[in-house]
Amino acid sequence: MTPASIKILILLFLIFLPLSSRAGETLTDRVIDADTVWQGEILIDGVVVVARKATLTIAPGSIIRFRRADRNRDGIGDAELRVLGRLVAEGEAGRPILFASAETNPAPADWSYVLIFSSGQKNSLAHCRFQHAFSGLQVHFSTASVRDCVFEQNREGMRFGRAVLDIRDSLFTGNDIGVRFTRMEGPASLIGNRITGNRIGVFLVPSGQNIMDFFEPDRGDKVWNTGRLTITGNDIYNNYWYNLNLGEKQFWDLDIAGNWWGATDAAAVRQTIFDKSRDQALGSALIEPMSPAPNRPEKTPEKTNDIP
Amino acid sequence: MVEGLVFTASGPLANAEVIAYPDFTSLAARQNGIASTPGEKPGSFAMNLPPGRYFFTAQGEAGEERYFSYHGMNPITIDQDFRWLPFFTVPDRPVSHETGRQGVGGQVRYRGMPLDKGIVSVYSLQDKYFRGMGLLTNSLDADGRFWFDLEPGGYVIVARHRRQGSDMGPLKKGDLFCYPPANPVEVKENSASLIDIPCYPRDDLDDFLVDDRLDPRGRRETQRRGSSYHKKEMRDAEGIPETLAAGPAKITGKVVDRAGQPIAGLYVTAYPADEFPLFQMFVLRLISRHMATTGSDGLFSLDLPAGGYYLVAREKLGMAPERHEFYGLYEGGANHAVSAEAGKTRDNIVITVDRIMP
DSSP: OHHHHHHHHHHHHHHHOOOOOOOEEEOSSSOOOEEEEEEEEEEOOOOOOOOOTTTEEEETTOOOEEOOOTTOOOOSSEEEEEEEEEEEEEBBBBEEEEEEEEEHHHHHHOOOEEEEESSSHHHHHHSSEEBBBBBEEEEESEEEEEEEOOEEEEEEEEOSSEEEEEESSSEEEESEEEEESSOOOOOOEEESSSEEESSEEEEEOOOTTOOTTTTTOTTTSSTTTTTEEEEEOOOEOOOSEEEEEETTTTOOOOOOOOBBBHHHHHHHHTTTSSSSSTTTTTTOOOSSOOOOOOOOTSSSSSSSTTTO | OEEEEEEETTTEOOOOEEEEEHHHHHHHHHOHHHHEOOSTTTEEEEEEOOOOEEEEEEEEEEETEEEEEEEETOSSSEOOOOOOEEEEEEEEEOOOOSSSSEEEEEEEEETTEEOOOOOOEEEEEOOOSOOOTEEEEEEEESSEEEEEEOOOOEEEEEEEOHHHHSOOSOOOOOOEOOOTTTTEEOTTTTTEEEEEEEOOEEOOOOHHSSSTOOOOTSSSSOOOOOOOOOOOOOOOOOSSSSSSSSEEEEEEEEEEEETTTTOSEEEEEEEEEOOOSSSOGGGSSSOOOOEEEEEEEEEEEEESSSEEEEEEESOOOOOOOOOEEEEBBBSSSSTOOOEEOTTTTOOOEEEOOEOOOO
């Protein structure tokens, strides 16, 4: 190989090498418009956007902290990671990726969220931990996979609407609302998760934004969430208001079978569910057959005090 | 079996004909409809229909006037059970086309009087139900007038007035539904399509019938229920409200895919950013009248008042983004906003789109 060709190879390598952020770097409002790798500690003080052409890869063990600032004075910290391109945040067991508040005395809603919005690529999150956000993770009009993640001490653990979304083997605890599905469109799967210790475990709300006059939804002969939300094999228990809450205008019956609710007595379980049995205007949560025992006792530890 | 009555504001419309169409395309073309047979009483009709979903209209003549009604429940599911359908018809007036600013404008009236509030929405012909905010939605001005800048093509226009509460949610009894018989309205190049939109009240025959007319139940109404509408002089539609004149600023640019290739035929919409200095998703559900389409070279040009705008390019409008739709926000800054100064052109704006939700 000639010296000239070696120089060309080195140049090509440098051109196509993803940009890497230094540990301890502070990022203010900016757009990441080329493939980038984050590793170590990153401080976000503003809104960081991953552009449609870019992939942001976050290395295992990285710590992403968000500084609290409330420029629009809505009571919610503004700092946010907004992904229009692609996010690959795949931690490892024992080396999770932490998304957390940068405040000395952190509190829910210190920062906004990791938002995946109108992405044209497949996003992947595994072994991530989200703390003290308004919503740890929001996914809208995008495709994403969420595995082995922990959402705790947020206003909402996760919020999602129309999205191709698969959430598995994750823990939602200590949030005001564990999981909030805002449009009842999906298609989303919520399988094998542990949802406990929240005020409301799962909150299901239809969109309603386009409901105008003479609206008569085409219900067909299926329960409403068929093809929109699969929610089975989860352990949803000990959420102190309701394990499951159907929101206003959620008029239709929902198939929520195959989950463990912390009890085997269906009547006792129904006491933890807000649906037609408490408000005649709502649909019914069809919870039977129920799992007779926890589905995933070996997964998703309840104690999270090993978070760095 | 479907039976019902057809009214004008003066009472039953004798010899009215109700037609059931299998879809809106057939209705727009006035083809493939199943017509009713006259009933025993003036204005009454009957028809046997196979089970299915239909778009129903009613039409007829009285004196020199033609009348038309598009049922607000359309499309209506007909099954084996008996179904009673009343129709409130309104005068059938054509669209007038005048050379000038390109788009649709006009005036919305009830019982001849302009509405002083309400909303009017524009829908694509591909829209199935013509509900919600559609492609664009504007509030009526104090004289019931409206205007939309639109690309050439066919559109369905619907106005609504709710007596109480917000502009959202189902219409209630007495709320006004306003579907111009001229729908779908054609927009021609460099031409203003002007229409009068008459209304009828949902489920409220008493309010629909004019004073001292005999209703089919044999009652003569002399005391009309209170109305919230201004009793203004009727005026013809006369041009476009001055407040909707094009602003002095311009934004131009290009829409490309991730490979940098121009994408033609996308809508570029500018949403006001000055009121919402931090981008949030709900901004994209607000109403905007500033819209352009990209040419074969991906280029677009927006004329608008000076100010800050969030820019979005996408294939469809009026609904939430759909799977595999081309969609993109302006990414020139973390806030997705562009500032346009009065008298100047903000050019070279690039919006990258992608087919979302793979």
